[in-house]
Amino acid sequence: MHKKLFIPGPVDVKEDVLQKMATAMIGHRTKDASKLQRDISEKMMKLFYTENQVLLSTSSGSGLMEAAVRSCTNKRAAVFAVGAFGKRWYDMAIANNVPADLFEVEWGTPTLPEQVEEVLKTGKYDVVTVTHNETSTGIMNPVGEIGEVVKKYPEVIFCVDTVSSAAGAKIEVDKWGIDVCITSTQKALALPPGLAICTISQKAYEAAKKVENRGYYLDLVKLYDYIQKKDHQYPSTPSLSHMFALDYQLDKILAEGLDNRFKRHEEMANYVREWANKHFEVLPEEKYASNTLTNIKNTKDISVKELNERLAMRGYTISNGYGKLKDKTFRIAHMGETTLPEIKELLSNIEDILGL
């Protein structure tokens, strides 16, 4: 039995979109392949409200996160973390000998503009990395406000992880001043995992060109140059299957309407949070709670494992808390093509199982 996925990725993919993954192969050095990349770029630019170049990487989101911090840091990176995936960016910098400092907050609290200002005014940093939506804690950081701070430091490259929020929440790349905005396919874009996407500003590209030792496969300059010089093609063979599906799914997303799509996510999030606060307690404070995933404190000391096993028998899956929050919280994702009626169905099953 297929279990409906209410986990923070991979998410369920609609049958017609899955079918695009089964498209017959074409050469990756053909005009058709160039057109596919160009079409995807134009649609991603709409989704991200940007004029910046769009790059695809056949990798998970982690691939492009590493690419960003390694390719763009000439001086030192300030990594702001509100959970496991924020911290991963620091691990990536260290694993590449990229000078970096980690600025963590207590899990369940956000990165605030004041904190970023405090750090940037030391003048030590030329890269800032921020997680827009942290799935380990359920935080959605105020990236627009943080962007206002970063803009005061013209040499700083602003990198944002929107892996679990892009296509589920409004992200205004140009207005917010994001230089490298990274996402991947298996979250609110509602596609299978296997392709990462980023936008890159001219400023980030120029900074990256000065960085030595950027590597090869995850070098943003190499990807950017290829797109520019080789009619929208890639240095190595990309995942054409994902590109076919992404191109198709972006049409569907734009047909739904971006505002409608973000509103649908907001409505699901509001409903889950209200439910969670009635029976348990939402981990982050309301203002910073994610619209694609709710992290719920296990105030009733239920066995999350047992709940999930019983949900599985009914055809649903949710997530346990992540890392140090395992069993202390549980997580319900509400992103991608999930609808409010499906969320209600899930929650009423949870109520039934737990006798709430």
Place this chain on the structure above:
Amino acid sequence: MHKKLFIPGPVDVKEDVLQKMATAMIGHRTKDASKLQRDISEKMMKLFYTENQVLLSTSSGSGLMEAAVRSCTNKRAAVFAVGAFGKRWYDMAIANNVPADLFEVEWGTPTLPEQVEEVLKTGKYDVVTVTHNETSTGIMNPVGEIGEVVKKYPEVIFCVDTVSSAAGAKIEVDKWGIDVCITSTQKALALPPGLAICTISQKAYEAAKKVENRGYYLDLVKLYDYIQKKDHQYPSTPSLSHMFALDYQLDKILAEGLDNRFKRHEEMANYVREWANKHFEVLPEEKYASNTLTNIKNTKDISVKELNERLAMRGYTISNGYGKLKDKTFRIAHMGETTLPEIKELLSNIEDILGL
């Protein structure tokens, strides 16, 4: 109209295999995901005649080539190149500040064991990289014989690019002493591009653990450790679609029988070479000519572009020469699920177009 692909990847994928790319999503931290990885490993071990660990990377083959040279080189890498993809391995080393020397031969000639011996006896190197099958020149190097030389140097890690030969020619990883054997899905494995695969020996793993600055996403140690400790799962979300399709296609490959499959490739190669030598001339000498791709000297000074345009109208695609061989050679791939009757059909269309 779909054009039959006689290019060295992506190759045509059978409809039932493509359908596996459209499999519904599962969580990547589930028992089902672990089983999928274990099943793939067992089948890949048969394909490569090895007891070594199998690792998957959501990337192109280039991703794992970079991973190998960066992760395994403590001292200095000796990169042997017989064409563009061999040289790429050197570019990757340099892009990562990995000490390396490039040993190139004239395009169309092989890397010979004597050349490797000459280089290794200097004692300067702890990594050797060799291309098994070079698609830019149509060379298939004598990797088994080279392996006999490398075995004399117990500290040397032997890395082989089998991207365009695995599943199209017999590659005996353990017998040949290959420490890291790399391939990807879109060539003789006859799957869509987007997933790379390697085998890694205990010796390579131990050497890699001593290397600093291995990066994150393409760190072989991290992949290896995750597989060992986390029940065959990956640090970041892998391309499950490719894994479903690979698992299924490996069953089909093993059902065909490895020897039958290699023989089918050999028969196609013999036929194409005989045809090529009748009308043109095969670039490499017979002994080192590839069994998955034939590189043909354009001795009649035909317009390869025009030939391909006219083939396209009939539903076929072949490849021009690569890089500096553009227009000087043209290439016909005969790998994956392609059959001898299809090859005959293609060649008779070429004869018809060129009036041979």
